[in-house]
Amino acid sequence: MSKPLSILAQGVRASTTIEIDSMYKKMKAEGIDVIGFGAGEPDFNTPDNIKLAAIVAINNNFTKYTPSSGTLSLRQAVCDRLFEDCKVSYTPSQIVVSNGAKQCLYLALSVLTNPGDEIIFQAPYWVSYYEMVKMTGGNPVIVETGEESGWKLTPEMLETAITPKTKALILNSPSNPSGVVYTKEELQGLADICVKHDIYVIADDIYYKLIYDGLEFTCIASLGEEIKKLTILINGVSKSYAMTGWRIGYLAAEPEIATVIGNFQSHASSNPNSIAQAAAEEALTGPQSGIETMRRAFEGRRDYFLEKASKIKNIKCIHPHGAFYIMMDVSYYFGKNLYGKRIENADDFANLFLDKGLVALVPCTGFGAPKHVRWSYATSMENIKTGLERLEIFLEG
Numbered sequence: 001m002s003k004p005l006s007i008l009a010q011g012v013r014a015s016t017t018i019e020i021d022s023m024y025k026k027m028k029a030e031g032i033d034v035i036g037f038g039a040g041e042p043d044f045n046t047p048d049n050i051k052l053a054a055i056v057a058i059n060n061n062f063t064k065y066t067p068s069s070g071t072l073s074l075r076q077a078v079c080d081r082l083f084e085d086c087k088v089s090y091t092p093s094q095i096v097v098s099n100g101a102k103q104c105l106y107l108a109l110s111v112l113t114n115p116g117d118e119i120i121f122q123a124p125y126w127v128s129y130y131e132m133v134k135m136t137g138g139n140p141v142i143v144e145t146g147e148e149s150g151w152k153l154t155p156e157m158l159e160t161a162i163t164p165k166t167k168a169l170i171l172n173s174p175s176n177p178s179g180v181v182y183t184k185e186e187l188q189g190l191a192d193i194c195v196k197h198d199i200y201v202i203a204d205d206i207y208y209k210l211i212y213d214g215l216e217f218t219c220i221a222s223l224g225e226e227i228k229k230l231t232i233l234i235n236g237v238s239k240s241y242a243m244t245g246w247r248i249g250y251l252a253a254e255p256e257i258a259t260v261i262g263n264f265q266s267h268a269s270s271n272p273n274s275i276a277q278a279a280a281e282e283a284l285t286g287p288q289s290g291i292e293t294m295r296r297a298f299e300g301r302r303d304y305f306l307e308k309a310s311k312i313k314n315i316k317c318i319h320p321h322g323a324f325y326i327m328m329d330v331s332y333y334f335g336k337n338l339y340g341k342r343i344e345n346a347d348d349f350a351n352l353f354l355d356k357g358l359v360a361l362v363p364c365t366g367f368g369a370p371k372h373v374r375w376s377y378a379t380s381m382e383n384i385k386t387g388l389e390r391l392e393i394f395l396e397g
């Protein structure tokens with residue numbers, strides 16, 4: 001018998017999103033007419049100017065190691081974009097470019113966390129926060145939110161959750177899965193508490209370009225020098241420029257923190273892909289109009305979805321103001337039978353809907369929202385129409 005694997009590693013759960021997605025892909029490969037609403041990525045193609053920049057990089061043999069925190073020109077491009085879009089001023093020495101926002105989050109948690117440190121975040125939360133906090137030796141402290149607070153964390157809730165062991169708060173606005181967008185005033189309230197208790201903020205701004213209803217994005221680091229010093233800002237090109245597969249994200253932090261994170265990355269993975277860095281630089285410095293086209297399309301789909309879903313009995317959607325997900329409360333069906341099968345939870349609902357309704361959704365059990373399933377509307381209007389028609393038929397049982 002071989003020696004056991006690391007206890008920490010064995011505690012990591014597989015992502016429910018990926019599980020459903022692989023079942024969906026298997027059914028699709030078998031020729032079954034199944035529709036997927038699981039995807040966490042824009043269904044648009046990466047714009048041509050970005051693809052061209054990558055081709056030029058290859059042709060120019062830009063194919064060697066780069067500085068491990070990313071090329072200077074890309075880090076400068078990140079600073080310029082953050083200054084223009086988020087009203088925060090950084091220098092390239094404060095930026096680390098990595099393999100997606102996800103790895104930036106992992107790096108940030110790795111360098112902040114001592115064993116047993118508490119990391120606060122709200123439920124519903126993005127599934128990876130929970131696992132990543134555990135993977136880096138921290139204790140996740142989850143603050144439940146609900147309809148009363150608009151599915152948002154309030155300064156009072158945050159202050160109640162803080163203990164002497166609290167190290168950081170993870171904030172995600174716009175949020176996956178709820179689509180919640182925090183206002184400037186709300187962020188100011190949370191920032192004040194973090195400054196008061198000297199708590200770091202990991203601000204995951206990856207959906208910052210995808211905001212609807214005329215709302216505006218606020219970056220928490222823009223709210224003053226004190227909170228900026230405590231913030232590790234996370235962003236990337238995946239969602240804003242339809243570049244999920246290119247794997248480029250970035251973080252911005254105080255120079256000392258960025259240096260430690262850079263050192264950490266240099267030994268863990270060296271630099272992110274050189275060609276993808278060239279593409280990301282073009283994304284950040286080239287024409288930005290494609291983002292608005294994509295944002296409008298998402299907003300139109302969201303409106304259509306909510307309008308149609310509002311006519312379906314016994315389900316209820318959270319109205320999202322950003323990102324591209326809709327959380328639907330299906331708890332009316334818990335304890336009831338559909339197709340002769342008893343539905344106990346959101347997992348049962350999603351599995352049965354995939355099997356009988358041929359629609360793939362993500363149960364929000366892993367997102368700390370066990371009454372909900374998540375629909376991604378990063379898919380065509382036609383799919384949304386058919387998906388909701390299938391839901392109506394499915395709910396007849």
Ligand SMILES: Cc1ncc(COP(=O)(O)O)c(C=O)c1O
Binds near residue numbers: 099172175236239
């Ligand atoms: C909230 C949130 N943060 C970060 C990421 C990771 O983005 P990236 O593709 O840049 O790693 C995702 C992707 O789904 C996300 O939903």
